[in-house]
Amino acid sequence: MSRIATRFAELRAQGRGALISFLEAWDPDPATSMEILRGMPAAGADLIEIGCPFTDPMADGPTIQLAGKRALKAGAKMVHTLAMVREFRRGDAATPIVLMGYLNPILAYGVERFCIDAAAAGVDGLIVVDLPSEEADLMLPLMTTHGLDMIRLVAPTTDERRLPKVLDGSSGFVYYVSITGITGTRTASAEDLADAIPKVRRATDLPIAIGFGVRSPAQAAAAVKAADAAVVASALIDTLAGTLDSDGRAGPETVRRVLDQVRALADGVRQARQAA
């Protein structure tokens, strides 16, 4: 069983949902970013999503755009993101890691070589934002061969007729984009989620994670009540960005502040079970 499936099975046995915390590789510098990554499991992250910096992140709001810009300024390349995962795996064999990014840097790396190297580094799944199911055959066979889960985005615009097509070939978990919009802007209401998630649930046995607009412990709790996991990205990056100096350099508080927030989110996710 894959790390992702194992982790969700464990959490299901415990009767609780998962916190998926996000960081952008090399934001704002390699050492800080690595320290945040290493600290996330102990702070309560059940799975970790790492953003691969790209010049043109068309689905992302200002917060993640700026994170990518800082990372690129620090010299981030795809090999560095993979190196971070390899380094992380020396101390953690269990926490699933999912890379989130855009297709072009993967094409530049070479799809097959990327799948081989990502799997070898200890990556468990990929979210390729601009690879909809219509184009998925470009990567799916190679990802399957190398044991990488293809995590698909499902959006409020994805109707029930289209849903099976989107879910076909997806594995690991399903990422439900809870708003029509870009990352870090709006938040879905509990009613929206209560309406949307059962439709996805009927179409798949995979765990469902809710992302885009999940910012607070309470929102994370609401997400794991409605589904199986909460993805928090922009809120963590906002915290990180708030600790940087005027030149964008990390301060003494950067790592601690981000991990404290992960802890608070993890508490929210864990309390959702007791409340339920």
Added chain:
Amino acid sequence: MDTPTPTAPVPHGANSLRTGPDARGKFGGFGGRFVAETLMPLILEVEQAYAAAKADPAFQPELDYYLKHYVGRPSPLWFAERLTKALGGAKVYFKRDELNHTGAHKINSCMGQILLARRMGKTRIIAETGAGQHGVATATVCALFGLPCTVYMGATDVARQAPNVFRMKLLGAEVKPVVSGAATLKDAMNEALRDWVANVTDTYYLIGTVAGPHPYPMMVRDFQSVIGEEAKQQLQEAEGRLPDVAVAAIGGGSNAMGLFHPFLDDPSVRLIGVEAAGHGLDTHQHAASLSRGRPGVLHGNRTYLLQDDDGQIEEAHSISAGLDYPGIGPEHSWLHEIGRVEYVAATDDEALDAFQLCTRTEGIIPALEPAHALAHVKKIAPTMGADDIILMNLCGRGDKDIFTVAEHLGVKL
């Protein structure tokens, strides 16, 4: 059945180069629909609506009405006699798309797309613009039909294209400066896509060039093909034959695709696309995606892109803001790979020389975009015979560029 005359549209046979794209929006290995899932249902909706419009016998006559009475089509075909004499070789004809309302070819596609948006019941229009020509054309058709319009424009471009920003505002459009990324055309397109995902029900994204996800490259090409169709017929009337060479400038590639497409199945016609070589192809300051780029994926399609080894998109440079784009329409990438179209480049300086030549010999101030095409005409016309014919798309007028040109010529206005 009537015998087809050379100017009548010939049905596209199995060997036709005009049948693309395929059902997945691919021209060979290029094009496609590389967008986030949130947008996918929207572009499928545009695709279906466009197919329905094409099948509706009322659609084309409606478009023709507006093209004739509002845009001013057909645009003339002009034999540039003094230019021809000055170059001393092939006869040079200009397709005068700079005489369209708003001064460029952009309105051909804006008119088609606004009619489509109305059919779809969309009540808000968004667009991206670089130099502002597409923004002005979009704002114009939105004013004509009373639809609110938001134009995304890189903050850098807003600062250097103040007259067009003011025009758009006069026409009632909201111009949103984009500060993300490098704050230029590609970032304006990213921002327009971000707006679209956030406003899925009421908004139509009116893309300015033959790029973006399927069906845009096909649809914009179809709407721009009126350029080549008219020119083919007009040249038939003037000379009784096809041109030997057809030349057009390429940024995203919409004016070139519009000129070339009707000639793709005429193998005797050499087709030449002229990219912007900026300060030179061997500098890092050019916009020559085909000459110096590699295939990749940006803005919803697979095509040639200016990018670094890690797949990060690089900034383009050209004296002509309309050519300043790090990608190119996917159909051009395909035509490049199969060798049907030759892609060459002209530098900023060559375009400036051609700009002045055209102004003095023909009394036409061309935009800096077609000045790139003319720079190549200048190179090849003298090598051709006096009976040979070059057809060049004069796709925009140069009023918008006089400040840039003055600056480069050291003239203070």
